[in-house]
Amino acid sequence: MKVTLAQVLAWRLRQQSLSPRTTASVEQLVGQLAGVQAQVASAAELALAIRQKEPHPRAVQEALVARSLVRTWAMRGTLHLLPADGAAAYLALLGAARTWEKPSWQRAFGLSPQQVSALGEAIDEILDGRVLTRQELIDAVLARPGLEGLGEQLASGWGTVLKPLAWTGRLCQGPPRGQNVTFTSPRSWVPGWRGVPDPDEAAPAVISAYLAAHGPATPATFDAWLLRGATRKAVLRGWFESLVRSEDVTALARIKPSQEVRLLAGFDQYVLGPGTSDTRLIAAARRTAVSRSGGWISPVVVHEGRVAGVWEFTEETVDVTLFAEHGAVPTAGLEAEAAQLARCTGSERRLVVRVG
Known part of the structure; x- marks a missing residue:
C-alpha cells in the first residue's frame, strides 16, 4: 500500500492530538506522545496545553505531585516527562545500550563501570524513602568511602554521571524544593514500581508507542530518537522483527491531507x-x-x-x-x-x- 507524505503528516497530527485537539489529560497525552521532553519545563507544559481543548495551567505540576507523571533523564539523555506506569519500559531500552561501559564515555566523564556500579549502590541506599536536593545528594555520596573524588562529576549541571542511574531505575526527580531540583528513588516514589524490565520484554510497548505517534519510521530513525543511534544494531533488529502495527495501515490510507x-x-x-x-x-x-x-x-x-x-x-x-x-x-x-x-x-x- 502506498501513501503520500501529506497523508503521513496528517496522520501524525491526528495521532498527536494536534488536529483535532483533545480532552485527554496530560498523563494520557504524555503516553500518547511516547514521552515529552522537559529539559525546559515551561516548554513541556506548553507542548501539552497546546494539544488540549481546555488547557489547565498547573496540570503538569499536579500530575508530578500526584506521581502519575515522572520527570527523569530519558531519550537522548535529556529530561523527559514519562507516564508513571510506563516509565520503566523506556528506561530499560535506554539502559540496554550500556553507554557508560564504552571507553569513549569513560574518557569523557572520568568514571569506570566499577565506579558507576558503586555509585549506583550508594544511591540506592541514600535515596531509599528520601527526597534530596542535588547538593544534599552530592554531600551524601561524597561521604561514602571510595566515592570522595566524584564531586566535580556529580556537580555538573548536565547530570551525565547520574543518567546511567536513571536508566537503571535507581534515581528520578522528585518535587521541586523552592528553586532546587530534587532526586528520589523510583522504588519509593513511583506507585507500583516493579523495577526496570528486561529490554526485550519492554521493547514492544515502547516501539509501539513511538510508531503510533511518529510512524511510519525505520529502526534507525527510532534509535536516533531513543539514544542518538547508540543501540547495537543486532539488538535493534531483534526488537523490530516481531513488531507489526497493522491497525495503522487502514487509517493511513484513508486520511486526507491536512490544511491546518x-x-x-x-x-x-x-x-x-x-x-x-x-x-x-x-x-x-x-x-x-x-x-x-x-x-x-x-x-x-x-x-x-x-x-x-x-x-x-x-x-x-x-x-x-x-x-x-x-x-x-x-x-x-x-x-x-x-x-x-x-x-x-x-x-x-x-x-x-x-x-x-
Missing part, C-alpha cells in the same frame, strides 16, 4: 520524533532556524504538516517568522493559534507576522 495551522512549543515531540534532520518535515536550509546552538529547538509554525516557520513570545507579541519558500500560510489560522496560546498561558499577545 499550528503553533507548537519549543522542543515539541512533533519535531523531535522524526528528528530535525528529516527534510520531509523541515527544509534542509531551515534546519539551523529550528535546531539552534546549545541544543535549543525553536517553537515552530506547522502548516499542512510541514514546518513553515518559527515563532517566539515577546512581552506583548507572538512574533512569527514564516519561511518564504513554504508559500502562503492562512492568516486566520495563525490568529486562531495565537488565541490558543493565550488560553494556554493566560496572557493575550498581539500577533506579528513577517516573512523571512
